[in-house]
Amino acid sequence: MFKERVPAQKNGLMVDNLLNFDNTYLSLHQIFYSMVQPSVVPNPEIVLFNEELGQNLFGSSTNPQEWSELLSGNRVPESTAPFAQAYAGHQFGHFTMLGDGRAIVIGEHITPFGERYDIQLKGCGRTPYSRRGDGKATLGAMLREYLMSESMFYLGIPTSRSLAVTKTGEKVYRDKTFDGAVLTRLMTSHIRVGTFEYARYYGSPNDLESLLDYTIKRHLPSLLQSKNPAAGMLEYVMNRQIELIINWMRVGFIHGVMNTDNTSISGETFDYGPCSFMNAFDLNTVFSSLDTGGRYAFGNQPAIIKWNIAKLAEALLPLLHPQQDRAIEIANEIIDKFDNQFSHKWYTMMFSKIGLVNPTTEDRVLVDELLTTMKSSKLDYTNTFSALKKTITPKESQPNQSNQSNQSRQLDPLNSWMTNWTRRLEESEGGFLAAVGLMEKMNPLFIPRNYFIEKALAGADENDYTLFNQLLSLVKQPYSLVEQPYSLAEQPYSLADDIEKYSSVPNNYDKNYKTYCGT
Ligand code: AMP
Ligand code: MG
Numbered sequence: 371m372f373k374e375r376v377p378a379q380k381n382g383l384m385v386d387n388l389l390n391f392d393n394t395y396l397s398l399h400q401i402f403y404s405m406v407q408p409s410v411v412p413n414p415e416i417v418l419f420n421e422e423l424g425q426n427l428f429g430s431s432t433n434p435q436e437w438s439e440l441l442s443g444n445r446v447p448e449s450t451a452p453f454a455q456a457y458a459g460h461q462f463g464h465f466t467m468l469g470d471g472r473a474i475v476i477g478e479h480i481t482p483f484g485e486r487y488d489i490q491l492k493g494c495g496r497t498p499y500s501r502r503g504d505g506k507a508t509l510g511a512m513l514r515e516y517l518m519s520e521s522m523f524y525l526g527i528p529t530s531r532s533l534a535v536t537k538t539g540e541k542v543y544r545d546k547t548f549d550g551a552v553l554t555r556l557m558t559s560h561i562r563v564g565t566f567e568y569a570r571y572y573g574s575p576n577d578l579e580s581l582l583d584y585t586i587k588r589h590l591p592s593l594l595q596s597k598n599p600a601a602g603m604l605e606y607v608m609n610r611q612i613e614l615i616i617n618w619m620r621v622g623f624i625h626g627v628m629n630t631d632n633t634s635i636s637g638e639t640f641d642y643g644p645c646s647f648m649n650a651f652d653l654n655t656v657f658s659s660l661d662t663g664g665r666y667a668f669g670n671q672p673a674i675i676k677w678n679i680a681k682l683a684e685a686l687l688p689l690l691h692p693q694q695d696r697a698i699e700i701a702n703e704i705i706d707k708f709d710n711q712f713s714h715k716w717y718t719m720m721f722s723k724i725g726l727v728n729p730t731t732e733d734r735v736l737v738d739e740l741l742t743t744m745k746s747s748k749l750d751y752t753n754t755f756s757a758l759k760k761t762i763t764p765k766e767s768q769p770n771q772s773n774q775s776n777q778s779r780q781l782d783p784l785n786s787w788m789t790n791w792t793r794r795l796e797e798s799e800g801g802f803l804a805a806v807g808l809m810e811k812m813n814p815l816f817i818p819r820n821y822f823i824e825k826a827l828a829g830a831d832e833n834d835y836t837l838f839n840q841l842l843s844l845v846k847q848p849y850s851l852v853e854q855p856y857s858l859a860e861q862p863y864s865l866a867d868d869i870e871k872y873s874s875v876p877n878n879y880d881k882n883y884k885t886y887c888g889t
Pocket of ligand 1: 499503
């Protein structure tokens with residue numbers, strides 16, 4: 371049933387020459403990884419390949435089909451030694467041993483621009499950390515991760531990237547049978563809060579210190595001379611994660627499973643399992659089928675990231691100071707800055723979303739009142755800000771849209787708020803024009819919504835990628851309405867019409883909608 375592994379470089383493929391591996395992670399003590407080969411699959415077929423990312427990674431365009439053996443895991447280049455990473459983590463608040471159970475780092479690739487990325491294959495078979503799982507992934511879950519991570523990238527939010535989705539020709543068994551697939555995922559590193567927890571609770575003091583040293587060399591060389599590198603890294607991770615969560619909240623992103631093993635040290639979004647974009651604004655929004663208590667609800671994300679940072683601090687205690695009391699004080703000094711920083715940065719972000727170029731503390735009430743009405747009137751998070759922007763955009767710079775009145779009607783509940791808002795904008799420097807410029811940068815016109823993602827994935831399941839590709843092209847320009855002259859069918863094509871088509875979902879759709887980990 372299974373094919374033999376294709377011997378490395380048998381065909382002298384071009385793609386091997388494009389890969390430039392340097393697996394520094396293997397310089398860590400052996401407890402941090404297991405050497406493992408991906409499973410061989412019967413019939414690899416690339417169904418999506420990210421040409422633009424490929425260019426950046428390899429400095430050359432390539433024929434995606436040449437990659438199928440490699441990106442399915444069937445062929446491992448001689449220049450690398452793949453490994454699965456060990457880590458632990460708090461899942462829904464409970465500490466446990468984890469590790470890459472369905473992912474393998476094929477190698478650390480250095481791009482022609484000198485950037486280092488882990489190239490990871492997700493869904494490529496069992497590893498020593500698989501526990502009872504099969505190490506496989508379904509096509510639908512991997513396509514969804516590809517679309518979501520690309521969307522986040524083009525929204526300007528730090529994220530893992532997706533290079534390819536490769537169908538394996540195997541069936542994967544969950545509640546029913548699915549096509550199997552492997553996702554090729556890239557990250558500047560897969561070091562997580564959970565990697566530090568693993569070092570602290572499963573390793574020796576030396577292991578913890580060497581992980582810190584390694585992480586600083588890889589991500590934070592500026593701290594090499596620091597008197598307290600552990601404190602420096604803790605503060606860095608906290609700041610990066612604050613920026614990240616504020617970006618998520620700017621676009622209505624709900625990660626869904628912010629366990630400490632899914633919190634990166636680099637500040638990149640990753641592990642797109644049960645994630646989702648919010649439709650109607652409500653801080654309590656949760657879609658994950660596992661998150662019955664709402665631990666990872668949209669509005670809980672700041673509190674949870676603070677909790678995760680506290681777990682990182684606990685893991686780092688022995689390195690913060692040799693005396694535990696003093697170490698705890700140092701950790702607290704850093705974490706005590708969280709609340710003020712978060713709230714200041716969150717309001718700054720929200721001020722920009724409503725176009726305030728010179729905000730003052732008094733403007734906070736404007737933001738608070740807006741969100742209160744948006745919640746009570748169940749207004750769509752993304753569409754409300756787009757519609758608000760349109761009300762202050764000069765008519766001649768607006769694209770023709772069929773549905774103008776519909777859009778302004780959705781703002782009815784905000785009528786009195788808008789009076790205060792426009793008065794405030796008129797007073798500020800640059801007036802409406804400056805406000806529109808700022809709002810255009812901060813508010814996406816397009817986010818991928820579950821209702822359409824589900825339709826697109828159902829199509830892909832029947833080998834029809836029309837809708838999936840349409841969504842993929844829309845996520846690539848989420849802020850702009852630059853018209854593309856013609857569609858494939860050579861019809862005059864309006865991006866604005868397409869955005870509108872995919873920007874509203876049936877009433878009550880969200881009520882019963884659930885996302886899954888894709889495991
Ligand atoms: P995640 O929810 O993706 O963060 O995964 C949590 C843990 O479960 C990690 O250790 C994964 O490697 C592991 N895991 C998830 N799915 C599978 C699978 N199909 N087979 C083996 N391990 C898995
Ligand atoms: Mg994970």
